Amino acid sequence: MQLLKPDPTFYASPRDAIKAPPETLAYVALLSARGNGAPDRLTVVDTDSTSHRYGREIGGVALPNTGDELHHFGWNACSAALCPFAPHPHVERRYLIVPGLRSSRIHVIDTKPDPARPRIVRVIEPEEIIKRTGYSRPHTVHCGPDAIYVSALGNAAGDGPGGIFMLDCDTFDIIGPWEKERGPQFLAYDFWWHLTHDVMVTSEWGTPKMIESGLDPELLLAGKYGHHLHFWDLKNRRHAQSVDLGAEQQMVLELRPSHDPHNEWGFAGVVVSLKDLSSSIWLWHRQNAQWTATKVIEIPAEPADPQQLPDLLKGFAAVPPLLSDIDLSVDDRYLYASCWGTGEMRQYDVSDPFNPKHVGSVRIGGIVRRTPHPADPDRPLAGGPQMVEISRDGRRVYFTNSLYRAWDDQFYPDGVGNWLVKLNVARDGTISFDEKFFAEFDPAYRVHQVRLQGGDASSDSYCFS
Amino acid sequence: MSNSAVWLTLFFLGCYHGINPGMGWLFAVGLAFQDRTWTAAVRAMVPLTLGHLLSVAAIVLVASLVAFQLPHRGVHFAAAAILIAFGIYRLVRARHVRWVGMRVGFGGLTLWGFLMSGAHGAGLMLLPFVVGGSKAPSTPAMPMTMPGLETVHGAVSAGVLMISVHTLGYVLSATAVALLVYAKIGVRFLRTGWVNVDLVWALALVLTGLIAFMT
Numbered sequence: 173m174q175l176l177k178p179d180p181t182f183y184a185s186p187r188d189a190i191k192a193p194p195e196t197l198a199y200v201a202l203l204s205a206r207g208n209g210a211p212d213r214l215t216v217v218d219t220d221s222t223s224h225r226y227g228r229e230i231g232g233v234a235l236p237n238t239g240d241e242l243h244h245f246g247w248n249a250c251s252a253a254l255c256p257f258a259p260h261p262h263v264e265r266r267y268l269i270v271p272g273l274r275s276s277r278i279h280v281i282d283t284k285p286d287p288a289r290p291r292i293v294r295v296i297e298p299e300e301i302i303k304r305t306g307y308s309r310p311h312t313v314h315c316g317p318d319a320i321y322v323s324a325l326g327n328a329a330g331d332g333p334g335g336i337f338m339l340d341c342d343t344f345d346i347i348g349p350w351e352k353e354r355g356p357q358f359l360a361y362d363f364w365w366h367l368t369h370d371v372m373v374t375s376e377w378g379t380p381k382m383i384e385s386g387l388d389p390e391l392l393l394a395g396k397y398g399h400h401l402h403f404w405d406l407k408n409r410r411h412a413q414s415v416d417l418g419a420e421q422q423m424v425l426e427l428r429p430s431h432d433p434h435n436e437w438g439f440a441g442v443v444v445s446l447k448d449l450s451s452s453i454w455l456w457h458r459q460n461a462q463w464t465a466t467k468v469i470e471i472p473a474e475p476a477d478p479q480q481l482p483d484l485l486k487g488f489a490a491v492p493p494l495l496s497d498i499d500l501s502v503d504d505r506y507l508y509a510s511c512w513g514t515g516e517m518r519q520y521d522v523s524d525p526f527n528p529k530h531v532g533s534v535r536i537g538g539i540v541r542r543t544p545h546p547a548d549p550d551r552p553l554a555g556g557p558q559m560v561e562i563s564r565d566g567r568r569v570y571f572t573n574s575l576y577r578a579w580d581d582q583f584y585p586d587g588v589g590n591w592l593v594k595l596n597v598a599r600d601g602t603i604s605f606d607e608k609f610f611a612e613f614d615p616a617y618r619v620h621q622v623r624l625q626g627g628d629a630s631s632d633s634y635c636f637s
Numbered sequence: 638m639s640n641s642a643v644w645l646t647l648f649f650l651g652c653y654h655g656i657n658p659g660m661g662w663l664f665a666v667g668l669a670f671q672d673r674t675w676t677a678a679v680r681a682m683v684p685l686t687l688g689h690l691l692s693v694a695a696i697v698l699v700a701s702l703v704a705f706q707l708p709h710r711g712v713h714f715a716a717a718a719i720l721i722a723f724g725i726y727r728l729v730r731a732r733h734v735r736w737v738g739m740r741v742g743f744g745g746l747t748l749w750g751f752l753m754s755g756a757h758g759a760g761l762m763l764l765p766f767v768v769g770g771s772k773a774p775s776t777p778a779m780p781m782t783m784p785g786l787e788t789v790h791g792a793v794s795a796g797v798l799m800i801s802v803h804t805l806g807y808v809l810s811a812t813a814v815a816l817l818v819y820a821k822i823g824v825r826f827l828r829t830g831w832v833n834v835d836l837v838w839a840l841a842l843v844l845t846g847l848i849a850f851m852t
Binding site: 174175176177178180182183184185188254255256257258259260261262263316317318319342367368369370406407433434635636637 | 658659663664665666667668670671730731732733734735736737738739740741749824825827828829831832833835836
């Protein structure tokens with residue numbers, strides 16, 4: 173349906189978006205803890221601090237099948253609809269595009285009329301996706317200027333190449349694969365863009381076969397997981413340049429470009445270095461027309477008693493930070509870094525992106541530390557900070573604790589649990605746990621991505637400064 | 638309708654297209670903000686105007702020639718039917734032009750302007766003026782009468798004049814809005830102030846078609 177005025181959740185610039193009202197609810201992906209148990213679920217959590225149900229589930233919808241393995245998801249439309257070269261702001265931010273990472277099934281979920289009672293309006297079956305795109309294992313979803321873009325980890329057989337495909341933004345029909353010329357790109361994971369510079373950036377994890385039965389130590393030690401960034405001509409859909417971070421930099425995952433459309437830089441997180449098990453964050457930027465990446469943050473591993481470590485890590489006598497997600501506030505001021513292994517959420521001041529300052533830190537969970545939440549200070553917690561989402565105004569940070577089912581079981585073999593917590597960010601930037609917000613769910617589920625009502629720091633792209 | 642009223646209407650239709658953010662000025666402003674100079678907006682308006690002109694010209698010239706060749710009543714009803722059909726299509730199926738790419742050159746901006754104007758049915762709105770004036774200039778129901786339409790040459794030159802007046806309205810209004818927004822207003826107002834003119838436009842097309850049917 174066409175609106176007479178633009179959707180009120182669209183903002184022309186990040187500067188306007190940070191003035192958005194606080195979100196009153198969050199959509200959270202719940203995945204079956206044992207694979208083929210209960211169907212996965214998209215749940216709705218109350219984030220209105222004045223509500224008597226604050227921090228609790230207030231609705232949701234169960235998926236029609238089992239074994240989907242919900243992971244990431246995204247909106248049908250966002251602030252990119254105000255971009256001057258593809259203006260169409262009279263559409264609604266209304267549908268969540270929710271892929272099953274293991275099943276390759278995509279669900280289109282309507283969040284209106286009652287945002288607390290989302291309804292499934294369309295299911296795109298895996299056969300359809302494979303037939304039309306050649307891809308499987310859909311992952312990241314971004315609302316683009318001309319279509320909904322979805323990344324995929326591999327092909328139907330579970331091998332590479334992975335890539336990107338497009339959905340029609342009105343009908344949700346699958347258009348086809350995005351790339352016209354992929355160059356040397358083979359592995360896929362995340363993607364985002366510099367819309368006003370016609371640049372797409374993609375990252376690398378591994379093919380479905382390399383990840384679906386767990387992290388493969390042989391492949392890891394041989395440096396076979398992804399270690400490149402790829403830069404593309406967004407307009408002509410052609411690969412432009414690869415940047416190799418070095419084979420010891422294993423698994424280049426989340427990509428967070430600057431929200432300011434003037435800038436041509438962004439952060440990429442690397443899970444583990446084979447040299448010392450550290451994690452790192454790299455700044456990509458353009459220098460004399462060439463893309464380059466500079467390591468700007470290194471997070472060291474922490475020494476640990478092998479007895480406290482899962483089999484995979486016993487030999488190292490250390491717990492790696494396993495940086496699994498990063499998120500950049502809409503004002504490009506703070507970068508949050510999830511250390512899923514050590515159980516730490518770090519906050520960096522990136523006002524100067526080349527020289528981030530580690531300014532804040534909270535501890536929760538962790539392979540060894542098992543730090544409790546302040547709301548229940550005597551109960552050790554499993555899992556660690558993982559998918560992190562920042563409100564548009566930058567004042568609230570939400571994060572969950574499951575990484576990926578098969579990998580959870582390797583690093584947290586006695587169970588990863590399920591929790592969603594929230595940090596408050598004071599005016600001076602200081603972070604602290606919100607003691608009233610500690611959500612735990614039905615133990616049949618684990619918990620992955622959070623999306624905030626009306627958009628958040630990783631959902632929207634802006635074309636004006 | 639008197640001649641001066643026709644020209645004024647054509648001019649203001651051009652202005653109406655010009656102030657629509659989806660028809661060019663916003664792209665010009667985007668480029669101006671990106672390059673941080675107002676001259677980028679003015680530079681962009683040249684190809685954007687050319688694209689708009691080509692799109693409108695295609696429809697107006699074809700219609701002029703068709704109106705010259707074929708029986709007037711038939712063309713008149715066909716034009717009315719096209720307006721109504723396109724208007725309803727725009728109401729029911731609001732597909733925006735699929736375009737990605739901000740760093741485009743002269744040719745790209747011209748193409749963009751052409752596609753956007755076509756998708757909005759910019760040229761269609763001029764149809765009543767074109768077919769109304771053809772072949773039978775003395776018919777009282779005609780919305781417009783212009784001398785010289787008895788010949789192909791006359792039909793074409795009348796069409797060219799219409800397009801020129803219309804395009805003048807477009808380029809003046811679009812450039813003025815672009816500069817005003819870049820220098821003074823900013824783009825923040827868009828999120829509340831950008832009324833869906835396409836919706837209004839679609840209704841206007843249907844209405845014009847209906848009036849054309851009845852006259």
